[in-house]
Amino acid sequence: MSKTLKYQNLIDSQDLKVNCPDEATEAELTAYRLSFDPADKPENYLPNLIEDELLKKPPRRLHGDGKHCEACALSFFVSLEGCIAVLKAFPRLPHTHISSGILENNDGVKGKTNHSGHFVFFEYEKTHLNSKFSIIFTR
Amino acid sequence: MEQLNGANLEIFPYPELSKVYDLIEFDGPLLSHYKDASDLNFLFYWVDSDSEVNRWMLIEISNDEIKDYLNSEISLKFIIRSKSNVIITHIKRDMSYSESIYVLQSQIPINYYPEEDSFYTFDIPAQYFSDPISENQYLNILRDGASVFRLRPKNPYFNHAVRAVDAGKFLINLTSSASVYSAFEFYNSFKDNITDPDKMKSTILNVKKSTELLVVNTQFRSFEVTLAIDTIVGMEDNLKGYEEWRKSIFRNYFEDVIDVDYSIPESIVTFKEKFPDEAVRKKIIKPIADILLDSSFAFETKSSAHDAPVLHKSINKTTYKRLIAPTLDSATPDQQNDRKKLMNFVVEVIERDGKTIFGKKSLDEGILFQNEIQNVSLSLNFFTFEKYEISFKKPLIYYYSIDSDNLNNIDCSTFNLTISGKSKNDVIKKFWNSLGNFIIDSIENDTNKDLLNEYIEEVSELN
Numbered sequence: 326m327s328k329t330l331k332y333q334n335l336i337d338s339q340d341l342k343v344n345c346p347d348e349a350t351e352a353e354l355t356a357y358r359l360s361f362d363p364a365d366k367p368e369n370y371l372p373n374l375i376e377d378e379l380l381k382k383p384p385r386r387l388h389g390d391g392k393h394c395e396a397c398a399l400s401f402f403v404s405l406e407g408c409i410a411v412l413k414a415f416p417r418l419p420h421t422h423i424s425s426g427i428l429e430n431n432d433g434v435k436g437k438t439n440h441s442g443h444f445v446f447f448e449y450e451k452t453h454l455n456s457k458f459s460i461i462f463t464r
Numbered sequence: 465m466e467q468l469n470g471a472n473l474e475i476f477p478y479p480e481l482s483k484v485y486d487l488i489e490f491d492g493p494l495l496s497h498y499k500d501a502s503d504l505n506f507l508f509y510w511v512d513s514d515s516e517v518n519r520w521m522l523i524e525i526s527n528d529e530i531k532d533y534l535n536s537e538i539s540l541k542f543i544i545r546s547k548s549n550v551i552i553t554h555i556k557r558d559m560s561y562s563e564s565i566y567v568l569q570s571q572i573p574i575n576y577y578p579e580e581d582s583f584y585t586f587d588i589p590a591q592y593f594s595d596p597i598s599e600n601q602y603l604n605i606l607r608d609g610a611s612v613f614r615l616r617p618k619n620p621y622f623n624h625a626v627r628a629v630d631a632g633k634f635l636i637n638l639t640s641s642a643s644v645y646s647a648f649e650f651y652n653s654f655k656d657n658i659t660d661p662d663k664m665k666s667t668i669l670n671v672k673k674s675t676e677l678l679v680v681n682t683q684f685r686s687f688e689v690t691l692a693i694d695t696i697v698g699m700e701d702n703l704k705g706y707e708e709w710r711k712s713i714f715r716n717y718f719e720d721v722i723d724v725d726y727s728i729p730e731s732i733v734t735f736k737e738k739f740p741d742e743a744v745r746k747k748i749i750k751p752i753a754d755i756l757l758d759s760s761f762a763f764e765t766k767s768s769a770h771d772a773p774v775l776h777k778s779i780n781k782t783t784y785k786r787l788i789a790p791t792l793d794s795a796t797p798d799q800q801n802d803r804k805k806l807m808n809f810v811v812e813v814i815e816r817d818g819k820t821i822f823g824k825k826s827l828d829e830g831i832l833f834q835n836e837i838q839n840v841s842l843s844l845n846f847f848t849f850e851k852y853e854i855s856f857k858k859p860l861i862y863y864y865s866i867d868s869d870n871l872n873n874i875d876c877s878t879f880n881l882t883i884s885g886k887s888k889n890d891v892i893k894k895f896w897n898s899l900g901n902f903i904i905d906s907i908e909n910d911t912n913k914d915l916l917n918e919y920i921e922e923v924s925e926l927n
Contacts, residue, residue: 359490373491381515383557385492387508389483390559393492400490406585411490413579414540417512418490441586443489 330433331448332372336397339374345394346447349434356401356428356446357408358458359420365455369424370448372397380419398436398445399454401428405462407442412464426458465512465519466575468552470567476553477564478522481506485589487534495540497530505530509540511576517554517562521576523547533584534592540582544572602696606680609711610692611718612766613638614773617686619760626687630761637751638691639677644747645717646675648739653709659911661880667703675713718767721748726756727777732786742884743873750788757784788869804866808837839865839875848926849900855921862895864888878919 330336336345360369368376373396377384384396402408408423428435433448448454481498484505488495496508505525512519523544525533532538544550550572553564615626615634626634650671651664658664674694681690693714695707720738724731726749739745755763756779766773779787812830814821843859862876872891874883881898885891903920906912 376491382513383516383518383555385494385510385513385518386559387483387493387496387520387555388481388498388559390493396492402490410583410585411488411494414488414582415494415510416575416578417510418494439489440589441488 329450331450331452332375332397335372335374336394339392339394339397341392341394343394345397346434346436346445347394349436349445349447351430351433352435353427353429354403354435355425356403356444357405357423357425357461358399358401359408359411359418360422360424360458360460361420362422362460362463364422364424364458364460367455370399370454370458372399395436395445398447401444401446403438403442403444409462421464422460423462424458425461426454428457432457465514466573468565468567468573469571470552470565473551473564473566475564476561477551478506485591487584487589488586507543509544511552517556520553520555521572522551522553530592534588536583536585538583539580540578540584541580544577545569603680605696606678606692606694607690609695609714610680610690611714611722611768612681612688612690612773614683614686614688614764614766615755616762616764617760618762624686625684626761631687631689634687634755634761635677635679635689637755641721641748641751642677642693642714642717643672643675644744645721646713647672648741648744648748649713649716650709654703654706657703661878661912661915665877665880675710677714715768718765721752722765722776723767723774725777726753726779726787727783729786735787741882742871743882746788746869746871746884753779753784753787757781802870803868804870806837806840806864806866807834809834839863847896847899849896849904851925852900852904852923853926854900854903854923856919857921858919860919864891879915 330346339345358369360366368379371379373393374384376382386393402411405423405425412418412420412423428446431449432452432454433446436445436447438444478500480501482500484497484499486493486496487507493508494510498506498508500506505527507521507523507525509521509523510518511521521544524547525543529538529543529546533540533543547569549566549568551564552567554562556562613634615631617624617626647668650668654667655664658667676693677691678694679689680692682688691714693710695711724734735745735749739748755761756776759778762778763776764773765776809827809831810833811822811826812832813826840863841861842864843861844856845859846853846855848854860876860878862874862878862881865873865875867873871884872886872888874881874885874891874895876882876895876899879899879902881895881902883891883895883898885894902912903916903923906916907923
């Protein structure tokens with residue numbers, strides 16, 4: 326199984342001044358992600374930078390935010406409640422669904438889970454999350 | 465993006481903001497906490513985007529609002545709704561602000577409001593647990609107003625080490641005395657500002673919490689502890705004068721309660737003048753008298769009032785009794801030593817010819833069950849006070865008890881009265897007197913209307 330990151334070229338192109346990914350490890354867990362219907366829609370499992378490019382959106386960054394290693398990864402939550410709380414707070418987010426699936430050791434490496442249960446995930450080259458995840462919640 | 469109405473600003477008005485924390489993120493920040501140079505708090509709340517910019521709502525927010533939001537006490541929607549205006553700003557790909565618009569509450573597009581239950585349901589980030597000032601700065605500020613309390617063994621058995629249990633009792637005595645003192649002084653200082661008894665009661669609970677004694681330094685050669693009251697964090701109240709009051713309360717406590725020679729009779733007179741209510745007085749001075757009565761230890765203090773440590777004179781049992789129960793002075797020594805209790809008896813009685821027969825024999829022979837009780841719930845339907853007869857719409861419930869010093873106590877939380885007396889008749893007399901004074905004063909001054917409407921049926925003059 327190749328352990329090359331699927332978006333290593335994207336990471337390299339960012340000219341990041343920090344290790345990327347940093348302190349990320351393989352893990353097995355059920356993960357939840359804000360998504361679009363259907364679950365296997367291509368933009369559902371793209372790193373932030375590529376998704377923004379595809380949807381023609383400027384990157385969502387604020388004053389003081391540098392280039393983020395995390396923008397080359399996918400955002401997930403460790404709980405369904407975390408995703409629902411985000412949908413409730415941000416009615417203009419375009420996501421209409423929440424999908425869920427099991428991330429396994431061979432799928433990639435996971436960054437640290439933060440206070441909100443959010444973490445970023447760097448897929449390995451041959452991972453296809455759209456075949457592992459399914460819609461479990463509709464807004 | 466939604467059409468926006470509002471006043472265009474030439475420049476983004478807060479160029480010096482620095483990020484505190486990304487509170488919510490998904491594919492980048494969604495809700496971020498920022499501060500400006502003068503420590504004003506702002507939330508950047510993402511609301512919209514198009515192909516060129518992300519649109520953010522900038523919400524100025526108080527420390528209390530941040531705290532309440534993180535503790536899920538208020539929702540994000542509640543915060544936005546509470547603002548008369550916000551700034552909506554556009555941030556371009558290169559992170560520059562392209563447009564800033566001053567928007568009134570009524571001009572915020574309906575689609576930009578979060579849902580009603582948009583509570584912060586996540587864990588609170590660790591950095592919000594710590595204060596903005598460092599631990600050392602905080603302790604140093606508190607030490608400025610602190611006093612040193614030392615418990616020194618007179619006949620050291622374990623060299624100069626103090627048993628943990630003695631150190632614990634020492635701290636508990638100091639804390640309980642200071643806590644009642646704070647509540648008493650707060651009531652006296654702010655009773656004209658807070659006239660609703662329920663509000664006063666809940667405020668006093670907060671005051672007790674925010675004026676709790678804190679350990680800001682220790683020495684273990686004997687047991688020396690430096691105590692202070694917080695003057696930085698804790699209760700943030702809009703009550704005018706409260707912060708100033710809090711800054712002086714510990715110094716006043718030290719002067720009124722600690723820096724007193726308990727061994728001389730004059731101290732009793734001073735305490736009586738300072739704390740006229742016997743139950744309150746006892747709660748404040750008994751813990752300190754307990755420390756001074758313990759002949760195993762010397763009690764020393766050091767404060768800004770004195771250059772050198774002060775050794776407080778010990779007291780004997782007679783002085784102790786005079787200090788904590790002066791109304792029992794007239795009682796005989798035997799009466800003082802006999803502990804009084806309240807007992808509940810269930811007695812079997814005989815009914816003969818429709819009459820219940822109950823006498824000494826019933827008590828001697830007919831007791832079925834008995835148990836000691838802490839207090840008795842009693843009720844009052846009417847009473848007389850001076851030239852008035854005062855009647856209640858519903859029975860006024862109060863509690864009668866006898867404490868470990870044989871003082872008879874009445875506690876009536878409805879009217880916030882705690883009364884002590886040397887006998888049942890004495891305490892009831894005092895209770896009626898305090899209650900009558902409270903009711904007549906309230907009627908004359910047109911205060912406590914809700915309470916009077918709820919309880920008072922009639923106040924009539926006696927013929």
